[in-house]
Amino acid sequence: MLSYALLTVLAVAGASLASVVRTPPPPGEKHASNRVIPDDELFSTQVSLQYRRHHTCGASILNSEWVMTGAQCVGSFSMSDLSILAGSDRLDIGGSVHQLKRVIMHPDFSFLTARNDIAVLQVSPPLSIDETRRVIKLPGRGQLIATNSTATFVGWGQSMVGDKMKKISVSVMDQEQCVKVYSEFFYRVSDSQVCINIPEGRKDKCYGDAGHPLFVDDVVVGLASWSDGCPVSGTPSVFTRVSSYRSWIKEQTGV
Template structure:
């Protein structure tokens, strides 16, 4: 991929804004997705994240790029944006050393909380895939987070939203994003080339779960639900050993 493609990709990345978007989503309960976290910046919802142990969470590296850990905290165990659950401040923040904001490659970061998560029916870790575990085309996954229902709206949902999406063919994903240089082995697409259900700003860093595993992290894309531009996710399985090396999980 050439540099101008990287720059173009960076210009359309789903930036981590408070007004998150899940196009076509329906309301969900945190009990159904107890690993879901709201990553807050300056006390407002900023990105999604996922619990992977009693003191570690994972998110997208672009969510924490050039952000001091002192400005961040996570909210666990609540179906509601900015309300309820438990608050955990960040003790350690580790972004992948090869993360590049221009290419959005290696878009993954680890968060160690200063006070452990207390597990309950509303707070639980999500299982991680094995290293290089195959992600089969057509597998249905569920993405969750808080957001508005269409691109450009300013008022985000107060409630947790859920949306089911299929893992796309890798070749089709590269065709769809050819103008932006395609995707790398650390990425995959989920959604529909014809448009429809999708995720957007504010849900970066959030989980895409399939068969009880964290298979993807919301990373980047063009608008929301736009035809020919499905959502692009960080492929967790190819970064599993990195997670283990730096978190012990």
């Protein structure tokens, strides 16, 4: 059964990342290189997208007016029921609440296939960009990810109120291998998606982390989208590949 953004967030050993991205980067663009990013830098780029003040998805700060998340996170809700909590890595302490002024889902998003699972949200009032609300770095269009890079996934998921944001290290599957695995379940993985694998992972809890980012260095390369149930060894989780939507993001937000 296809489940949206069910990712193992606890008890996962660090792993290396090897991504196969076939589209070459524009001239002058560089591959990502390994760099350890402090937790506060990663966590401060994230906001909690909330339905009637309850956490439902993650979102990343693009600038003072716009955040980015998964289309699945907003496609079933009235905009008036949604808000974001920014400026805190906890769900019960600190931060500021902002309403949504505009919701733009990718026009080709499909709940059935989960393709084009991306949306941008305009917030009101604007965010104060500071040490607790940082802007993410986006990849270039078609930017490559160097093999054996280290990737980090962050998010709250279905944390109990008061839990802090978490992070894990993950590995990214070879694209052809991911396509093959899911073809056996009659699911289709497209070039605009990227898969992570937990080769020796065990699941203590499963969290719904739709919209939360996958970082390589300090660049957001993916948005959590879906998997076949709760991931275990050999079962990939699928992310929206952000570099495939770089032009679309700029058209909508100017970023």
